[in-house]
Amino acid sequence: xxxxxxxxxxxxxxxxxxxxxxxxxxxxxxxxxxxxxxxxxxxxxxxxxxxxxxxxxxxxxxxxxxxxxxxxxxxxxxxxxxxxxxxxxxx
Numbered sequence: 001x002x003x004x005x006x007x008x009x010x011x012x013x014x015x016x017x018x019x020x021x022x023x024x025x026x027x028x029x030x031x032x033x034x035x036x037x038x039x040x041x042x043x044x045x046x047x048x049x050x051x052x053x054x055x056x057x058x059x060x061x062x063x064x065x066x067x068x069x070x071x072x073x074x075x076x077x078x079x080x081x082x083x084x085x086x087x088x089x090x091x
Contacts, residue, residue: 010041010057010058011057011058012041012043012055012056012057012058012082013055013056013057013058013061013080013081013082014045014053014054014055014080014081014082014083014084014086014087015053015054015055015056015061015064015077015079015080016051016052016053016077016078016079016080016081016087017051017052017053017054017068017075017076017077017078018050018051018075018076018078019050019073019074019075019076020073020074020075021047021048021049021050021051021052023071023073023075024042024052024054024068024075025037025042026071027067027068027070027071027073027075028040028042028064028067030067030071031063031066031067031068031070031071032063032067036060036063039057039059039060040056040057040060040063040064041055041056041057041060042054042055042056042064043055043056045084051078053084053087061080064077065077
């Protein structure tokens with residue numbers, strides 16, 4: 001099978017999230033539902049005690065931020081970056 005052109009690939013953004021890390025999936029699922037969750041393409045890069053780095057689809061970054069704002073638990077996005085290297089110094 002041929003590889004995809006760069007213009008056809010899914011562009012990711014990496015989010016540094018602080019707060020209740022265990023409730024991230026629940027917050028997104030509650031905010032935008034199952035169909036929205038599949039569009040987000042949520043992926044875990046690194047998870048710690050009170051922070052995590054997640055990857056999401058570029059077009060859905062605003063929706064994910066809105067879900068975290070509406071969720072009653074304390075979850076905040078500290079930084080959004082197009083590369084993992086951009087998040088390294090912010091921890």
